[in-house]
Amino acid sequence: MSKVNQAEAIEKALSNRARPKKASALSTCLTFSGRMLLKIKYVPEQLFDITAFPVIYLLMFTYLFGGAIAGSTAAYLQFVLPGILVMTVVMITMYTGIELNNDIKKGIFDRFRTLPIWNPSVLVGALMVDLVRYSIASTIMLVLGYILGFRADGGFGGIVLGLLILLLFAFSVSWIWTTLSMIMRSEKSLLAVSMMILFPTTFVSNVFVAPETMPSWLEAFVDVNPISYLVRAVRGFMEGTPDYQAVAWVSVISLGLIVIFGPLTMYLYKRK
Amino acid sequence: MTELNQERWAIEATGLAKHFGENRAVDGVDLKVKKGTIYGVLGPNGAGKTTTIRMLTTLLKPDGGTARVLGYDIVKDADQVRQRISLTGQFASLDEDLSGMENMVMIGRLLGFSRKDAKKRAEELLTAFDLFEAAKRQVKNYSGGMRRRLDIAASIIVSPELLFLDEPTTGLDPRSRNQVWDIIRLLVKAGTTVLLTTQYLDEADQLADRIAVIDHGKVIAEGTSGELKASVGTGKLHVRVFDPEIRAKAAEVLEQTIQTEVQLGTDPLVLTAQVSDTKLVSKALLAFEDANIAITDFSLGQPSLDEVFLTLTGKPADDQTKEEAAE
Ligand SMILES: Nc1ncnc2c1ncn2[C@@H]1O[C@H](COP(=O)(O)OP(=O)(O)OP(=O)(O)O)[C@@H](O)[C@H]1O
Ligand SMILES: [Mg+2]
Numbered sequence: 221m222s223k224v225n226q227a228e229a230i231e232k233a234l235s236n237r238a239r240p241k242k243a244s245a246l247s248t249c250l251t252f253s254g255r256m257l258l259k260i261k262y263v264p265e266q267l268f269d270i271t272a273f274p275v276i277y278l279l280m281f282t283y284l285f286g287g288a289i290a291g292s293t294a295a296y297l298q299f300v301l302p303g304i305l306v307m308t309v310v311m312i313t314m315y316t317g318i319e320l321n322n323d324i325k326k327g328i329f330d331r332f333r334t335l336p337i338w339n340p341s342v343l344v345g346a347l348m349v350d351l352v353r354y355s356i357a358s359t360i361m362l363v364l365g366y367i368l369g370f371r372a373d374g375g376f377g378g379i380v381l382g383l384l385i386l387l388l389f390a391f392s393v394s395w396i397w398t399t400l401s402m403i404m405r406s407e408k409s410l411l412a413v414s415m416m417i418l419f420p421t422t423f424v425s426n427v428f429v430a431p432e433t434m435p436s437w438l439e440a441f442v443d444v445n446p447i448s449y450l451v452r453a454v455r456g457f458m459e460g461t462p463d464y465q466a467v468a469w470v471s472v473i474s475l476g477l478i479v480i481f482g483p484l485t486m487y488l489y490k491r492k
Numbered sequence: 493m494t495e496l497n498q499e500r501w502a503i504e505a506t507g508l509a510k511h512f513g514e515n516r517a518v519d520g521v522d523l524k525v526k527k528g529t530i531y532g533v534l535g536p537n538g539a540g541k542t543t544t545i546r547m548l549t550t551l552l553k554p555d556g557g558t559a560r561v562l563g564y565d566i567v568k569d570a571d572q573v574r575q576r577i578s579l580t581g582q583f584a585s586l587d588e589d590l591s592g593m594e595n596m597v598m599i600g601r602l603l604g605f606s607r608k609d610a611k612k613r614a615e616e617l618l619t620a621f622d623l624f625e626a627a628k629r630q631v632k633n634y635s636g637g638m639r640r641r642l643d644i645a646a647s648i649i650v651s652p653e654l655l656f657l658d659e660p661t662t663g664l665d666p667r668s669r670n671q672v673w674d675i676i677r678l679l680v681k682a683g684t685t686v687l688l689t690t691q692y693l694d695e696a697d698q699l700a701d702r703i704a705v706i707d708h709g710k711v712i713a714e715g716t717s718g719e720l721k722a723s724v725g726t727g728k729l730h731v732r733v734f735d736p737e738i739r740a741k742a743a744e745v746l747e748q749t750i751q752t753e754v755q756l757g758t759d760p761l762v763l764t765a766q767v768s769d770t771k772l773v774s775k776a777l778l779a780f781e782d783a784n785i786a787i788t789d790f791s792l793g794q795p796s797l798d799e800v801f802l803t804l805t806g807k808p809a810d811d812q813t814k815e816e817a818a819e
Contacts, residue, residue, distance in 0.1 A: 229620035230675060234682035236616070237651045240604035242575075251601040259589050262630065331585035331646070334549050335602050336575040491553075 245338040252345025260349075270312055270353045274361035277308050281428065282368065289429060294369050301365045302455040303427035306386060306447065308361060309354045310422055313390050314414045316350050317397025321410050324401070324492065333490075340486055347394050354390050358383055374460035382457035385470055389450050392474035395481035402488035426451050446473050502527045502654050502685040503548065507557030509709075510543050517543045519709035520557065525687055525702075527653075530680055532700030533689040540709040541689035542582055545656050548687070549579045562653055578652035580643045582659050582689075586631050592618060592642050593627040596649065603650050610649075617645040621675070637668030644675055648684075655679065657688040661695060673699060697721075705804060713804050729765045729773055732789035736760040742785045749776045767792070 243251075260266050281304055286293030320343070323329070332342050362370075362379065372379050397414060404410040424438070425447040431439045442448050449469045456463035503525035510518040518540040525531040535541050546552040548561055550570040558565065564572040579585065586595050593614055600610030618624045621641045626634065631642065640660060647655055660676070661669045676699060680686055690696050696703045697717040705713040705720070713720060721727075729750070733742050743754045743763055750772045754765045767773055773792055780787055 226620065226622060227674065227678060230678050231682065233616050233620040234648065234651060234678060234684075236613070238609075238613075239650055240606075240609070243602055243604040247604075248602055251598055254601075255587065255590070255598055258594055262589055326588065327581050327583045327585045328587045330546075330551060330579060330581045331599070332602075333551055334574055334577065334579045335599075336571060337602055 243337060245341055248337045248341040249345040249348060252342050253348045254345075256346050256349040267353075267356070269315060270357040271360060273312060274305075274308050274357050275364060277304050278361055278364055278368075285428060297365065297368055297370050300428065301361070301370045302382065302458050303425075303451045305358060305361050305382075306451050306454055307422045307427050308357060309386055309390050310393060310447065310450075311418060312354060312357055313350070313394050314397060314411075314418060316347065316394045317401040317410055317414060318407055320346065320398055321401035321404060321407055324489075339490070340482070343398055343485065343489070347391055347398075350394060351387055351391060354387055355383070358386070372458045372460075374456075374458045374462075378457045378460055378462075381462075382454040385453050385457070385467060386450065388474050389446075389470055392477035392481075395478055395485055398485040399481045399488065402485060402492060421445060421447050446470070449473070500527060501525065501560070501563075502529075503531075503559065503561055503687065505548065505557065505559035508544065508547060508554050508559055509556035510540075510547060510552060511555050516709050518547070518554075521706065521709070521711055523559075523704060523711070525685065527685050528680065528683065529701040530676065530686045530688065530699050532696035532703040533687065533706060534691070534693065534696045534703055535689070535706040536691060539706045541706065542658055543709075544706070545579070545658050545687070545689065549577060549656055550574055551579075576653045577656065578647035578650075578654075579656045580640075580647045580658065580660060582662075584631070584639050584643050586639065586643055586646065588632040589630060591628050591630055592623055592634070592638075595631060595642065596646060599646050600649050605649075613649055617649065618642075621645045622671075635668075637664050637671065640664060640668065640672055641675070644672070648679065651682065652684060654685045654687070657686060659689050659691065662691065669695075727767065728793045729767050729776070730789065730791045730793055731763040731787055732759075732761050733763070734761075734786035734788055738785055739763065741783065742780065742787070745779050745783050745785065746776055749779045761788075 278301070281300060282293055282297050285300070286296035290296035290299060329342075333339075374382070396417075397410075400413060401410055404413065425442055425445045427447070431442040431448070434442060446469075449466045452463045452466035453470050456466060501524055503523055505521060505523040508518055508521040508523075509516070521540070521544055523531075523533075523544075533541050533544065543552065547554045548559060548566060550566055550573055553567060558567075560566070561573045562576050564576075566573055587598070590598065596614035596618060597607070597610045600613050601607065605613060614627075615624070618627050621644070623638060623642055623645065626638060631639065634642065644657070644660070657676070661672050664672065673695075676686055676688070688699065700717065702714070702716055703720055704711050729746075731742065731746065733739050739756065739760065743756060746763060746765060747754045750765060750767055750769075752765055752767060754763055756762075757764055770792065777790060780790075
């Protein structure tokens with residue numbers, strides 16, 4: 221383009237002083253979700269964790285412990301699948317923090333923070349895409365489970381309700397990771413801390429064995445572990461014997477996590 | 493009418509300060525930027541330019557002082573400020589993983605355009621900034637100049653009343669630098685106020701109506717480029733003669749015409765002199781012709797940032813990082 225033409229084009233573009241109405245919170249959340257989806261489009265390998273983990277975990281634990289714990293792998297699968305589903309999804313939530321820890325160092329965040337938008341939408345939008353990732357991981361595991369012989373007595377409705385309560389919890393837990401990702405300076409230290417929290421809470425629970433078989437001091441911890449409530453809730457729905465007490469607890473814990481860690485994340489985000 | 497009067501200032505900052513631990517990054521900066529002008533903040537590495545901009549754009553809370561941007565307090569009315577300004581950061585404020593078009597549409601959507609309008613506006617700006625061909629490529633594959641232009645384009649999707657440009661031309665080749673300068677001039681013509689930071693005196697000279705020189709977080713001089721230069725001297729005259737034999741003669745002729753001391757460079761062909769009156773310089777060129785002295789180079793250099801600093805602070809501009817390393 222010649223210099224004169226370009227100057228004209230720039231002047232014309234500048235003379236357009238259209239000022240749209242402020243974007244709604246929902247619309248900016250969706251735009252940020254779109255941003256994360258575009259990133260997956262460019263680097264589809266990002267989906268590796270949500271496809272590989274469910275398959276590996278389900279096969280590994282079913283065949284490793286099945287014979288020893290329940291006598292047969294078929295019977296164990298029936299017991300353990302909801303638990304492994306919970307464990308897998310909760311483990312995957314960790315990547316939300318790591319992704320954000322990387323992302324937030326980039327220059328684009330300076331622009332986001334100077335835009336007149338509802339600030340949390342950057343994070344909420346990203347978490348909305350994560351819900352899709354969790355759903356994909358869950359679907360893969362349930363399909364594989366079905367092939368291996370898992371049958372939900374609660375039917376399709378039970379599975380959906382189980383997934384919903386699981387997604388609610390996963391969304392809430394993600395705010396812990398977003399908070400940590402604002403504090404931790406490196407991805408490595410973030411990973412270390414997340415692991416330190418996740419390993420004991422997911423393993424020392426009722427995921428693999430019924431708590432009644434444990435020594436009483438361990439049983440006491442397992443009984444108050446939020447993961448145990450979540451597993452009871454999901455298992456209840458899938459087996460067709462809903463445990464409403466567990467569902468209530470999970471809901472309360474989830475809301476509590478959002479109420480505490482949501483604003484905390486935003487406070488740290490603004491000061492960063 | 494007092495309301496209108498107040499609105500004359502795009503930026504009014506008093507005693508703005510930010511400390512990082514012991515490091516007084518910004519240590520009481522006063523700025524007054526008139527609407528519709530270009531204001532240059534000139535300073536070496538680590539002077540506090542970026543920190544000042546980050547406070548004015550609501551990214552950092554000041555530890556001291558106050559500032560009003562377009563009449564709104566940067567702390568209390570941060571939202572109002574954000575609605576009226578745009579920032580092009582020192583390091584590209586773009587999403588490197590996305591394409592140029594995707595960046596523009598995303599930011600357009602965030603500003604409230606519908607998908608269709610955001611796309612239209614993106615196309616218009618990308619074309620104007622000569623980026624349409626590259627629109628589908630990921631930004632990480634852009635050249636430095638393209639990145640800068642995209643960054644500026646993204647900042648004016650909704651024409652801001654005030655645009656902050658943090659070192660908009662650092663690292664660009666002369667052609668890209670000129671393109672960015674042209675864009676900045678057109679922006680101001682269209683009514684936007686611009687605050688830019690730079691490490692180059694000639695950039696501030698070319699673009700800015702007023703300049704603040706900052707060092708160690710303090711404003712050490714403020715004025716038009718004419719005022720600043722008057723305090724520094726116009727610059728250095730640099731003459732290169734054809735034959736070393738005639739240098740002594742040339743020095744004599746030059747000394748007579750410009751009436752200042754002439755230094756002989758270590759290079760046997762070079763003469764330099766500090767001049768304050770440019771009219772005398774053109775006379776010198778004629779004098780050489782009359783005296784039949786063949787010269788191969790005759791140039792009047794702008795005073796460098798170093799010379800400005802030397803005059804203003806009595807010491808050369810230094811890189812703070814070097815200084816810190818030495819401590
Ligand atoms: N987040 C931070 N934490 C600690 N120190 C900081 C931080 N940001 C800036 N500084 C320090 O504040 C001082 C001013 O930095 P600033 O980035 O504002 O300088 P600048 O003028 O923009 O320099 P440059 O030309 O290199 O961009 C420097 O000494 C820098 O090390
Ligand atoms: Mg800087």
